[in-house]
Each structure stands twice: as C-alpha cells, then as structure tokens.
Amino acid sequence: QVQLVESGGGLVQAGGSLRLSCGAPERSFSLYSVGWFRQSPGQARVFVATITQSGGSTDYAESVKGRFTISRDNAKNTVFLQMNSLKPEDTAVYYCATTRVARATFASSYTYWGRGTQVTVSS
DSSP states (O other): OOOOEEEOOEEEETTOOEEEEEEOSOGGGGGSEEEEEEEOTTSOOEEEEEEOTTSOOEEEOTTTTTTEEEEEEGGGTEEEEEEOSOOGGGOEEEEEEEESSTTOOSGGGOOEEOOOEEEEEEO
16 A cells, blocks of 8 residues: 655645645665646545656646646656646645556556645636
C-alpha cells in the first residue's frame, strides 16, 4: 500500500501560481506512474496530468497544457505539479494517485489516492 499526501494548495488570484506536492514515505513510490486529478463540487474527478516512473514521459489535459508542469524527484519520493497562469476554472480539490499503467488518463486505472488539497483561484 502507498500512502499519498498532497500539499501546496491555497487561495491565489487569477494569473498567479501554485506548486502542489505529492509525497509518500514508501520507497516503492518510485516504481509507480503518478497522476494528478481534480474535482469541483458536483463534478466528476477529471484528469490533469501524469508522469511515468522515471519522469521521462508526461501527459496533460488540454485545459492545462502550457500552464501546468508535472515533475518528480524519486530521491525524495515526491511528485510536483507546477501551476502557472491560474484561472478561476482551475478551482478544485486536487488529488494525486499512483498506477502501474504508464500514461493513464482514467481515474479507474489508479490504485492509491491521497486525500486532496484545495486550490481556489479568485477572479
């Protein structure tokens, strides 16, 4: 089992930036691909970005391409989501999750999930 903890959320004005972190104490964390998803009230959880085990491949939702960057530091068991040029529609709870499937964009492909961190973008 992998215990994921997200951090870095908060309140920011439109156009601002935040960096989310997803960490796990287990050394096996580096063996998984990791994805970020987000969920707004009353909405389904949607894919944001994913990164492979080595960090060599990344994929993004069209809505965040060019604004968000996913990266990882396996020595620190941490995956990051750098979010720039934030928009009010980016407001959501952001979750990280692990999968054995490279470049997976469906939530059903992910096994372990964190509890989420709230991101609020004011206009």
